[in-house]
Amino acid sequence: MSAEEQIGTRAPSSVPRRVTAGVLLILTIAAGLLVHGALPDxxxxxxxxxxxxxxxxxxxxxxxxxRLPPVAAGAIAAAWCTAVELFQLTGLPLAWGAQLPPVMLVLGTVFDARDLVVYLATIALAAALDVGIRAILHRR
Structure with a gap:
């Protein structure tokens, strides 16, 4: 056993985190499709x-x-969401979505500043929850 492992400073295995993220991602996508397809606009x-x-x-x-820290993961997710929202200003996602509707699920259609606020607030909350959960698991 290494000295890092003995004193508990070694980074935890990424496998459980990756599996958890994968399962939660599938559930999140399913919920998103349900909201998009089954609920009124x-x-x-x-x-x-x-x-x-x-x-x-x-x-x-x-x-x-x-293995990325939650703040870094949040920054990357926020950059992605912001880039996608700003890309909508080009009109291309709307045009592409008219030809292939699933594109709209990934790239959206038209720019809405409120979306940016929702994205950033949600990602901040997700990262904060991730920090909290990691702290609880680290204490065990």
Whole structure:
């Protein structure tokens, strides 16, 4: 056993974190598809969809890079969501979505500043929860 392992400073295995992120990502995508497909189009469902998209972005980052600290994972997810939202200003996601509707689920359609607020707030909450959960698990 290494000295790091004996004093508990070694980074935990990334496998459980990756598996957890993968399962949660699948559940988040399912919830997002449910919101998109089964609920009426309203401001509340739009906000819920945006929040689920942001959580999915965060979980995708954790799935790809499970050893990243939550703040770094959040920064990458926030950059992705912001880039996608700003890309909508080009009109390309709307045009591409008209040709292939699933594109709209990933790239959206039209720019809405409220989406940016929802993305950033949700990602901050996800990262904070991740920090808290990691702290609890680290204490065990």
């Amino acid at each position: 309203a401001a509340a469902t739009d906000i819920a969809g945006d929040a689920l998209y942001a959580v999915a972005a965060y979980l995708a980052v954790v799935l790809i890079a499970p």
